[in-house]
Amino acid sequence: MSVRYRAVTSAYYRGALGAMVVYDVTKRQSFDHVARWVEELRAHADNSIVIMLIGNKADLVELRAVPTEDALEFAEDQGLFFAETSALNGDNVDKAFFQLLDEIYGVICKKTLECRNGKSNGVDHARSLKGSKIDVIGGSDLEISEMKKLSTCSC
Template sequence: MTYKADEDYDYLFKVVVIGDSGVGKTNLLSRFSRNEFSTESKSTIGVEFATRTISVDDKLVKAQIWDTAGQERYRAITSAYYRGAAGALIVYDVTRHITFENVERWLKELKNHTDQNVVIMLVGNKADLRHIRSVPLEDAQAFAQREKAFFVETSALEAMNVENAFTEVLTQIYHVVSKKMLDVGDDPSAVPKGRNIKIGEGDDAQASKKAGCCSDG
């Protein structure tokens, strides 16, 4: 397969976006990957992909971001969805406390299906709705600290901290992978599956090129 110049990258990392339905996962994804926001969002059905390449320490890091529905009826795709994920954003809505309470369940599911070194970012979305906030900033910070996760509040609508959230996850994944490669004597074959440097031809390569649409998960 021949890649165009703008598709060249040094690393490809799979990142999953999880959380209850309606917290704004898909709009976070579309804001980061295409700088778009849709007020006409519908619930995501199944799985959607988006990709974007950023620079980390002079390396081109391509993110393959997976977005899926938060509804229980789509749980059958769990293992395939998480397989090979090097990072995750667990999203809740700062105006709906139940979505924050459910973060613990999402975190447990994530840890059950991923490598112990998975990079986790807790994301409090819809921070622009300050007047109807129901999740105190301090509570989320304390939870993230306890679980050794990164934390940020975002607004996909206002594009607040969306770039920071994804970039931080990708940067931390890169540092984990770099350290592993040093630990194993710079042998790329020893890097855990899903953190490898490139995907080859076939379904995975095609999947990485599919862009998600503008529905809201």
Template sequence: NSIFFLFKVDGKTIKAQIWDTAGQERYRAITAAYYRGAVGALLVYDIAKHLTYENVERWLRELRDHADQNIVIMLVGNKSDLRHLRAVLTEEAKAFAERNGLSFIETSALDSTNVDNAFQNILTEIYRIVSQKQIRDPPEGDVIRPQNVEPIDVKPTMNSDGVRKQCCQ
């Protein structure tokens, strides 16, 4: 399932296509195809079900194996409204995220706590990285660069008196 969202980052409108595989096994065969073009990923687990948190490591490994090395990844503990059923400690998830270079946030889809923040944070980080890359490596457009060409040394021409000739006179 996919859906498009529009977000504002630094005054610019960003269109994001979000794919939700819900961690289901039936999507595993096709996820590699989605990873190839992905610039960001939310690894979401249920704070009330430790097994979903345990699967995060496998999903992270899969992402790192198939996605671009610069993909921005955020670990998201969902259902923070179920504090009384918490099975995954915030500190445990935060430490995992830190060890693996991920950002981290807890959300609640039920009461909308931090949901917009999660998307805004990851899209802002993606935008920052893409903008820096474009500054470092500006797009070349339709410019064709020659390959394996030897440089030519052009020397000024001299007249018979040994004086450099003037051009275009």
């Protein structure tokens, strides 16, 4: 891997709070590449990044090449959140995004609590949280309020 590629990759992931790694349930090869993408995320992103594995095209039941059980097992082994979606008919798409946002919100709340208690592990969380903001574009006020109700964080 070239030095230039590593610099671009690191800059691309820097500051990311969450990521969705999406594969096509009808193409085994796309699932086989998931481990490499997760490895790259973990190598270049912050260690608190929330990663969600998404199996898309779940509506194409007759063409399925990746059993749900395989993906779920991988997600559990890697500590990832998991969902299957259909971009075609919208099944679970909103739910997946809101779950990811809810988990990111929990991480930010945890860092905020650590910040209130001073530096943790030599990290100045006040500096790392400065300017942190999560924008939900296209979500209705009802959906956002529902997401906040789901959160287990009280900050």
